[in-house]
Amino acid sequence: MTIKDLQKALRQNIRDYGMYIALIIIMAIFTFLTKGIFISSRNIANLLNQTGYIAVLAVGMTLVIIIRHIDLSVGFLSGFLGAIAAVMLVNWHMSVWVTLPAVLVLGILAGLLTALPVAKLGIPSFVASLAGWLIYRGALLMVTSSTGTIVIPDKVFTAIGNGYIPDFMPADSPFLPGLHKLTLLLGLFAIIWFIISEINARKSKQAYNFEVPPSDMFVLKLIFMTIILGLITWVLAGYNGLSWTVVIMLVVVLVFDYIAKQTVVGRHIYAVGGNPEAAELSGISVKKVTFMVFGAMGFLTALSGILFASRLQSATPTGGTLFELDCIAAAYIGGVSAAGGVGKITGSLIGALVYMSLMNGMNLLGTDISLQYVIRGAVLAVAVIFDVTTRKVRR
Amino acid sequence: MNTPILEMKNITKDFPGVKALSDVSFEVRSGEIHCLVGENGAGKSTLMKVLSGVYPYGDYSGDILFEGKTQKFKSIADSERAGIAIIYQELALVPELSVYENILLGHEIKRGPSVNWNETIKKANEMLKKVRLDINPASKVKDLGVGRQQLVEIAKALSKDVKLLILDEPTAALNEDDCDNLLDLLRHLRDEGVTSVLISHKLKEVIRIADTVTVLRDGKTICTLDAKRGEVSEQILIKHMVGREINNIYPERKGRKSDEVVLDVRDWNAYDPKLGRVVLKDVTFNLKKGEIVGFAGLMGSGRTELAKSIFGNPDGYEIRGELRIKDQVVHLRSPKDAIDAGIAYATEDRKGNGLILIQDVKQNITLANLHQISRRGVVDVNAEVKTATEYKEALNIKTPSVEQQVVNLSGGNQQKVSVAKWLFVDPDVLILDEPTRGIDVGAKFEIYTIMNRLVEQGMSIIMISSELSEVLGMSDRIYIVSSGRITGELPTVEATQEKIMQLATS
Known part of the structure; x- marks a missing residue:
């Protein structure tokens, strides 16, 4: 393999890798500007915890945008559901194990409710969800009006947004002191699992006599990904290890990525986004897919509300403000196309990370908030321009 | 009649990996109806895009002479200014606007800063008369049939003082009546001095109307035939188009x-x-x-x-x-x-509601029967590629791989993908x-x-x-x-x- 082959592979996959490269560049710049504070274990852990509730929303929003819709209601809905969780825990003294599933179910119902006029009557989702935006904003104010901010003392609930997975060895044990051992072990498992599944996929392709990338290229990819996963593990293990937020975020991304890529349901979602009429005439119920996607969006909105309320250990009257626009921005940075049918779940995670890295890094630098908005806007514009122009080249 | 209005000389146009046009020469004489025929992918549309400036000067090699002068069109606006108008298969009208608004769209008649609507309507009426369309110019374009929309499009072109009118498959969506009407109009316009170039797959209509026919094949000019000298017949055209003789257009069927x-x-x-x-x-x-x-x-x-x-x-x-x-x-x-x-139904509008153009060949073929290649709701992508490849070979779908986006395929191959999709469902009807x-x-x-x-x-x-x-x-x-x-x-x-x-x- 020559450098030329690498360049060619890079050119052909620039759309797929572009966001990863952008993320690495952004992180490198902030690391340089903050003299290493940005990449410190403590800050990265903090960054990932901040990203959690936006990434979870961005996953759902990506699906919604793929089927050519939009959901503006998710911001205040997540705030409202967070407040519902607080009320159930604090005012009604319900168990956290009842509260969590109940809130998640409420989220699904709210998503289906948004989908109802969209799927049944053909009302534009912009309008239907704008109505939801107003309604949930009012509902959030109503719930918090008597008490103002509701403080949540429940230990289990607040651990979701602030806690870390336990370790099987004390951190100050002589073996690898200062590192979170379970996190290291999980990271190791992830690397092994990744390598095995890559090799299996390659074998399966070979069994069908399909073309596979040259073996040196394949090995290089494995080594590269091993280094990346290893680095992430090492950095995380250097602070408190994996937080519950990161665990939830990863599970959500992996599950939804699997659904989108590998399942019949996922195919139907992309088909409806690519050409709804053709999908309908291929025996796919566009209504059903619409309900499913908005239902999933509602579920993830509830999850996001839980993560946020847990992180703040309280529910506030302004909870969820602008989340909808943040996650839409993350989804677009992650490469979803407004024309429908194009977008990746992993892309939305990267988009959320890019977006939150900017915020986090600029906060570390003490950048003025007004300038922060300008830069975030510029990055969004550049990302979408990049996306559109690289798509043209491929045609 | 014999002076050339348009000469395209040694036009060569490359796309990455493909030579779309190689050394094509195309000459249209003033006041004739010139038909351009060839299989899909022969280079007809590319040639017209070179002419109209969609591919700007410098993007291709060769010379374009229009009315004896060398032209270097940088955009469609340039070629329109010179008097060339192209009417595409997909009509470029705004459905929600009225007929007269559409006809003068882009070159509105103004009085000061505002549009002079009375003059606009007057001019639109003149143009409608020219194309012999008797309708209320205030009606919305979306309320007209395809045949009439086509005429409105021609009226629009005429309002720009067009000297060379190019029609890309104008009759593909028309019924026989509208078709006759359109061909009749072209003859009428020819008598009024408008030269037309007609791209068509319908050889019968080519034979009916053409003064001259140019055949393209694989990006090359094969021949130019003169109808008056009796050089044009269906057999001859087909022979030149495909490079072999098809004796029987409709294959024989055995079973009963x-x-x-x-x-x-x-x-x-x-x-x-x-x-x-x-x-x-x-x-x-x-x-x-x-x-x-x-x-x-x-x-x-x-x-x-x-x-x-x-x-x-x-x-x-x-x-x-x-x-x-x-x-x-x-x-x-x-x-x-x-x-x-x-029951399976392959729609008439492949691009509109038949295929998902941004998806690849395999995904389109398996879409209506994904369960066949899935287990517990999970798609087996390898089985999918295998299935799609089988259909690609059985139906001779010309694509480098089943992972090619359908939008990149020619019309005939898209149609085969559409058929393959429904064959995979294994219907009775x-x-x-x-x-x-x-x-x-x-x-x-x-x-x-x-x-x-x-x-x-x-x-x-x-x-x-x-x-x-x-x-x-x-x-x-x-x-x-x-x-x-x-x-x-x-x-x-x-x-x-x-x-x-x-x-x-x-």
Whole structure:
């Protein structure tokens, strides 16, 4: 393999890798500007915890945008559901194990409710969800009006947004002191699992006599990904290890990525986004897919509300403000196309990370908030321009 | 008459990896109707895009002389200014605007800063008179039929003082009447001094109207033929287009049909609540195992509506009537029901509602039957590639791989993907709506051969087509549809083009 082959592979996959490269560049710049504070274990852990509730929303929003819709209601809905969780825990003294599933179910119902006029009557989702935006904003104010901010003392609930997975060895044990051992072990498992599944996929392709990338290229990819996963593990293990937020975020991304890529349901979602009429005439119920996607969006909105309320250990009257626009921005940075049918779940995670890295890094630098908005806007514009122009080249 | 108005010399245009045009020369004389023919992918559209400035000067090599002067068009605006207008297959009108607004769109008549509407309407009326279209210029374009929209488009071109009018497949979507009308108009315009270039797949109409024919094949000029010297005939054109002689446009079928009725439709009525009109009235027909039944009729006669109403009624018509599949009365409430019951429907509008253009060949082929290649709701991508590759080979779909986006395929190959998609469902009844519209002779022959193979294997096919020769050449029986009613049924041996046209217009 020559450098030329690498360049060619890079050119052909620039759309797929572009966001990863952008993320690495952004992180490198902030690391340089903050003299290493940005990449410190403590800050990265903090960054990932901040990203959690936006990434979870961005996953759902990506699906919604793929089927050519939009959901503006998710911001205040997540705030409202967070407040519902607080009320159930604090005012009604319900168990956290009842509260969590109940809130998640409420989220699904709210998503289906948004989908109802969209799927049944053909009302534009912009309008239907704008109505939801107003309604949930009012509902959030109503719930918090008597008490103002509701403080949540429940230990289990607040651990979701602030806690870390336990370790099987004390951190100050002589073996690898200062590192979170379970996190290291999980990271190791992830690397092994990744390598095995890559090799299996390659074998399966070979069994069908399909073309596979040259073996040196394949090995290089494995080594590269091993280094990346290893680095992430090492950095995380250097602070408190994996937080519950990161665990939830990863599970959500992996599950939804699997659904989108590998399942019949996922195919139907992309088909409806690519050409709804053709999908309908291929025996796919566009209504059903619409309900499913908005239902999933509602579920993830509830999850996001839980993560946020847990992180703040309280529910506030302004909870969820602008989340909808943040996650839409993350989804677009992650490469979803407004024309429908194009977008990746992993892309939305990267988009959320890019977006939150900017915020986090600029906060570390003490950048003025007004300038922060300008830069975030510029990055969004550049990302979408990049996306559109690289798509043209491929045609 | 003999001075060339347009000379394109040694035009070469490369796309990454493909030579779309190589050393093409194309000469149009003033005041003639010049037809440009060739298979899909022969380079006709590319040549016209070079001429109109879609591919700007410098993007290709070679010279363009228009009215004797070398031209370096950088954009469509440049070529329009010089007097060249192109009318594409997909019409470029704004449906929600009125006819007169559309005609003067982009070169509005102004008085000071505002549009002079009275002058606009006056000018639009003149132009409509020129194209002999008698309609209210205030009507919205979306309310006109395709044939009339085409004329509005020509009127728009004429309003720009066009000297060379280029029409890209103008009759592809027209019925015979509108078609005749259009060809007539072109002759009329020729007498008024407008030169036309007509790109067409319909060789009969080329023979009817052309003064000169240029044939392109594989990005090269094959020959230029003079009709007045009797150099143009269907056989000759086909020979030059495909580079081989096709003696039989319609392949012969061996198997014989049985008497087993697979689809039986009785007293079928449909009402469209959205448009508030009856679309089908007392339709009764049947389809036997292993037979091809042709549905002839004019555009808008209700054939597509009939197909869709049977195929699970996705447009939400209110339906009365009885539908039997293999002697069982069925109620199909969605395309999914229809597919499960053994009916497949390949739509007339491949790009609009047939295929998902941004997805690849394999995903389009498997879309309607994903469960076949999935286990517990998880798609086996390798099995998918294998299946798609089998169909690619069986139907001779020309694509570098099944992972190619469908948008990059030619019309004929897109149609094959659409057919493959429905074959993978393995239906008993396959409805093909305009299966060969806009595709070239070679691909047509392949589609016909596939159809024959399918009915020989026991499938039954309903073929909806506006091309009479195709209906006559391929069907065992023919139903004629007019204004939502079946106005006749003819065994093919008794049918003639004249009989069908008579019933279709009754």
